[in-house]
Amino acid sequence: MQKAKGFLPLTATVAMVVVMLCAARVEAAPDMQALADKSGCFSCHSMKAKVVGPGFAEVAGKYKGDGEAPERLAKKIREGGKGAWGRIPMPPHENLSETDARKLAEWVLSIG
Numbered sequence: 001m002q003k004a005k006g007f008l009p010l011t012a013t014v015a016m017v018v019v020m021l022c023a024a025r026v027e028a029a030p031d032m033q034a035l036a037d038k039s040g041c042f043s044c045h046s047m048k049a050k051v052v053g054p055g056f057a058e059v060a061g062k063y064k065g066d067g068e069a070p071e072r073l074a075k076k077i078r079e080g081g082k083g084a085w086g087r088i089p090m091p092p093h094e095n096l097s098e099t100d101a102r103k104l105a106e107w108v109l110s111i112g
């Protein structure tokens with residue numbers, strides 16, 4: 001019985017930490033979605049399918065395993081560009097900070 005005393009609170013603590021970690025993960029995505037929304041990305045992109053620009057899941061698929069993609073896409077989001085998906089260019093978003101552009105690029109690449 002001696003053991004059981006310490007075991008239960010420990011299990012409860014572990015369970016709580018797991019729940020908290022899951023909650024933090026779930027919250028991270030809506031935050032990024034809100035930033036993308038605020039930045040106007042969804043006027044040309046949707047999460048999955050092509051609108052004016054490629055769906056974010058398509059972008060993630062295209063650059064899977066490309067270690068330089070976050071850097072390159074962050075730059076392209078800020079400076080604009082064309083040619084990777086077709087002839088329609090993405091306009092520059094110079095009002096975005098480099099940090100936010102990088103966060104958006106990493107978030108887009110994490111969408112599966």
Ligand code: HEC
Pocket residue numbers: 036039040041042043044045052053054059073076077081082083084085086087088089090091093096104105108
């Ligand atoms: C006016 C329309 C428009 C807006 C607004 C827009 N995009 Fe795009 N985006 C495009 C188009 C068009 C392309 C395809 C460009 C190409 O073919 O290289 C694209 C491509 C991309 C790519 C892939 C680039 C590549 O080289 O493969 C990413 C990532 C991306 N956009 C993210 C964003 C984010 C994040 C925002 C919001 C800050 C945003 N876009 C806002 C039109 C837009």
